[in-house]
Amino acid sequence: MRAVYVDNNATTRVAPEVIEAMLPYLAEQWGNPSSMHTFGGQVMHAVDAAREATAALIGAEPREIIFMSCGTEADNTVIHSALAAAPNKSRIITTAVEHPAVLNPMKELQKKGYDVVFLPVDTEGRLNLHELEDALDANTALVSVMWGNNETGVLFPIERIAELCAMRHIPLHVDAVQAVGKIPIDLARVPITYLALSGHKLHAPKGVGALFVRKGTPFTPLISGGHQERGRRGGTENVASIVGLGRACTLAGEHLDEEQTRVAALRDRLEHEILTTIPRAFRQGDPAMRLPNTTNIGFEAIEGEAILLLLNEYGICASSGSACTSGSLDPSHVLVAMGIPFTRAHGSIRFSLSRYNTDADVDFILEKLPGIIARLRELSPVP
């Protein structure tokens, strides 16, 4: 059966070039980069090259990049470090639609007595920057916002948020796990303090991520140990995956235009056709400010898990913000925060494309989806 993978915000295919770059570091080049001998030393060169490639993709300096295990570790490290740097401040500002990697640590801090502000979003998933400005005060230890939303693809206006924070000397963390590799990012130009990225969202393997920490920022490691990563992240380096991340970042840079043009056009065609051919289907998320690869569509009166499993019968891989798919009982916190009616939130499907998708993939989805939706609506007691 052909597989049509349109769940790239969940994880991505490891690029063949990335695998090729990694293999020597799983086979003959197995030295420890911290070793004094040449055998380990040459591995250190590979890690450094990966650091340069990662920094280049986001306009950072290599020394501002710390390799870690994943985006979640990067997010947690920032929260830990920023609060350690501001022991007398008790306010943290974030949004209601963050990824659980930020949302859950924030909820724990709230229980510990921190004044955590969860900024709301409107029905299109947008922040109101006046509300952000009003919340920023001298007691604020950290602002943490995502760049691109994993469920809807909505982009927050990071440049403007960065200006607002920089004017007040408040550190800003950006969870850019979904944005890196999909939109141009230039940290030399945007005064962000910390930025998290994850390998497996940009065609590198799972288990590797990176944190950007702007030079001059006080830093306290979350994982202390050896002197790896200049003492900022203990633990022997995941060399092969770091090399893979470096290669993936270079490739992402080369394909950045394609993401904005060909991938965006595929997404737009898929979305437009669905919205015009399937009754009672609604786009969820601001179409003007969105990742180029993502569309989130709510289908009224049917349930997302059922849609996914029928798509799965045809080898189409997507995901849903419905309650049933997560094992929780409420629909996605993102859709709830946007005030999407339950009649649609339970029937929401996210299609997230990548440069590996083709016109034929979109045609195939458009061929199968209307029948699936009609079939489930036949079953539904709700008119």
Add this chain to the structure above:
Amino acid sequence: MWNYSDNVVDHFLHPRNVGEIENPDGVGEVGSMACGDMLHLSFKLDDEGRISDAKFKTFGCASAIASSSALTEMIKGKTIEEALTITNRDIADYLGGLPDQKMHCSVLGREALEAAVRNYRGEEEDVKQLEGEVVCTCFGVTDTEIRDVVRENNLTTIEEVTNFTKAGGGCGLCHEKIQEILDEAGASNALPAKHSTGASKASSAHELTNLQKIHLIEEVINERIRPALQHDGGDIELVDVNQNIVTVRLKGACATCPSSSVTMRQFVEKEIDKLVAPDIRVEEAHA
């Protein structure tokens, strides 16, 4: 991804009895769009008072659709009274089991059946809702519903109650209240009241007279253990009760089943310990 049984997948991909019966004898609708699942059930009786046709329409996930489909198959050919003996557990068993977090789908089926029967009998639509006090405001679940499900499924934890009824799955403010219901049930709920012989669960077998003990053991075997084993093609027979030792004989498929010792220890003895007294041992009679 959920680990659905082949039966669940089959009933989801090929649901039986979809639709709505014209001029039905009974109609029931339970659940809501907000809660994520909703079931509309209608049935028709023949001249002998048996359910001749049943149809459903369901909004929900694969297991909700499969549970609805299974329910309509299970009640066809039954009288109202027979149909009402179907528990949510029976629906789940019919489907070869449901993931824990999806047990509420089988409860939805059972509730739809009750609602349709109430409608047939001309009772108030939402009499059950009115009966109890709302415990979980997120999902609108009453204490009566929770008590019923706790009793019918021997639930012991809040997590199980959430899996079966959704209660407690939202804001979590009702967890304390659910725990109270569980505590009450744990203290008094040896067997459903209709089966009671006057004796109830003891903390030790010595607290029961011999007669009480034998009655209780018989009930547990007949009401709970035998139906479950019969479902898998097996059977069980009570041979003797001597002090705290119960001797039984496994029959049918169980007699030749390589995992019969597991069945004895994990299921038969556990049920008897839970429902009669905790210090009873169960042994298998050898022919």
